[in-house]
Amino acid sequence: MEQIFLSEIRIEKVRHLQKITIDISNEKPMHLILTGKNGSGKTSVLEAISKYFDYIMTVNDFENVPAGTVVWKDEFDDDCKIVDGINLTFNRSQKELEETLRKGLFIVAYYKDKRTFQAEPPVHVEKIKLKDQYKITENPGRLFIKYLLDLKVTEALARNNGNFEKADRIKTWFTDFEGLLQRIFEDLSLQLIFEEDTFSFFIREKDRELFDFYSLSSGFAAILDIVLDLMLRMEAHLNRTFDFTMPGIVLIDEIETHLHIHMQRSILDLLTTIFPNVQFVITTHSPYILNSVDHCVVYDLEKNIRIENMSGYPAEGIVEGYFESESYSKTLMDKVKRYKVLIDIAQPTEKERIERANLRMELKQISGDLAREAKDAFEDIERSRGGTW
Known part of the structure; x- marks a missing residue:
């Protein structure tokens, strides 16, 4: 059977986003990268897509779903369904998608931005029975x-x-x-x-x-949290062949979380190589993600701009042109370093206290779109000091 893939997203109303159509591809599966400044609605769109799959996999009788939650169009000639303000179109019929999902032959997963290695340590040897199908919310x-x-x-x-x-x-x-x-x-x-x-x-x-x-x-914990979870979602069907070619759709919020620049450049290529038939829908602020692989559609939810295949663009060019910034993060990194010096002073003067407070207020507003490295460095400092003075 032809691989099932997501071809279009129509946002009817998700938070402040209304009447937006994101064309992905009708001809072949392409990955989708959602970008835009903080608050532009990236995570909300992923949440809405997640709820869509959750409904398909958990509700057997759609007639009993409360009005306004799920709206069917003509099931015989329209492959669309609206769930919580979002309308997804696939290259195959809705019935084929449902059947494939329920048989466990199509993987769906959603990884939020807080990712750590969550595997439970064994207390003793136990037989692990893997399921043929996992809900998008399972782990x-x-x-x-x-x-x-x-x-x-x-x-x-x-x-x-x-x-x-x-x-x-x-x-x-x-x-x-x-x-x-x-x-x-x-x-x-x-x-x-x-x-x-x-x-x-x-x-x-x-x-x-x-x-x-x-x-x-x-960084490695964040990567393995995704990779090992996807492996187990497929494992029951593979007879231990280590061939992770099952199709699916995987949502990842802020894929660059915890990853240094080298990992950001390679993470999407790594995932698409290990899981070649999975269509990834991700959010990011990182220019190193935007240009890391071919067969991607980039959509800016802030500016409503669609760009196909940014792999030929250098990261600096993306930052200076696409993000409209002449300097990626040097100025902000200097301020982060100064902030670190100030918080390490055991007995700061009143002037130093004021400077520190002003810097903290400014750095809290850093946009990851333009200065992910500076934002991460600042947040690392904040975590290490536990939010205390």
């Missing part, structure tokens, strides 16, 4: 470490019982997973280590001590 990724342990024990038992085909298939799965980690960490020497005495998994990198999945930096 199967929390089972990932438990699933790894289940696989490792199953491999040992299968080999002990002479079921070498099953054991070898699981061994190959672990080899492929190690290769995936090598790509994410950009370290071909990386090894996934299993300690039999503690039933624990560790990562070994060159010139580093062993560390576990709970000791990841915020």
Whole structure:
């Protein structure tokens, strides 16, 4: 069957956004990047899309849905449905989409901007039963470490019982997973280590001590939160083949969260390579995301501008032209550094207190559209000081 993909979004009314049509593509699946300043409605649009899929997957009898929540047009000749002010059009019929979703053959997931590694640590070995289908609001990724342990024990038992085909298939799965980690960490020497005495998994990198999945930096934790969750959403259908080619639509809010510039440049390419048939709908402030891959439509919700394929534009050109800024963040970064100096003064003078307060008020208003690095640096300072004087 032809891959199902989102071809158009019509915003009837989502917060202040009204009567906006976002054309993606009728011919082939293309990723959608929503941008615009803070408050432009990016997250609200993702929330509305999420609710749309939630309704499809949880409501069996649409006749019983309260009036005003879901509005059907002619189901035989219109592939549209309005949910909470948003109208989505796909390249296939609504009925095909529903059936594919309910069979678990089409993945939908929504990752909000606060992303951390959330997997539950195993207390003992337990058999993990993965579902054929997960709702968009579920979080199967929390089972990932438990699933790894289940696989490792199953491999040992299968080999002990002479079921070498099953054991070898699981061994190959672990080899492929190690290769995936090598790509994410950009370290071909990386090894996934299993300690039999503690039933624990560790990562070994060159010139580093062993560390576990709970000791990841915020950037790698944010990436693995998405990757491992998507893997488990597909895993029940794959018979441990490590072939994550199932189709789907994945929503990610502020994809650049916790990622330094190098990761911002590579994250979308990484995700689209691991999950080649997933259509990503993301929000971002980062020019390094906007120009990172082909086959993307960029839509600015603030200016109502549609741009297709910004991969040929340099990041500095995007900032200076698209964001209309001559300097990305140098001036603001200087102010952030000055703010850090001031808050580290144990007994500031009255003049220093006033300067610090004024800087704090100004830096709180930084727009991530124009100065993501400065905004992140300021927020890191604020988190470290706990909001105290």
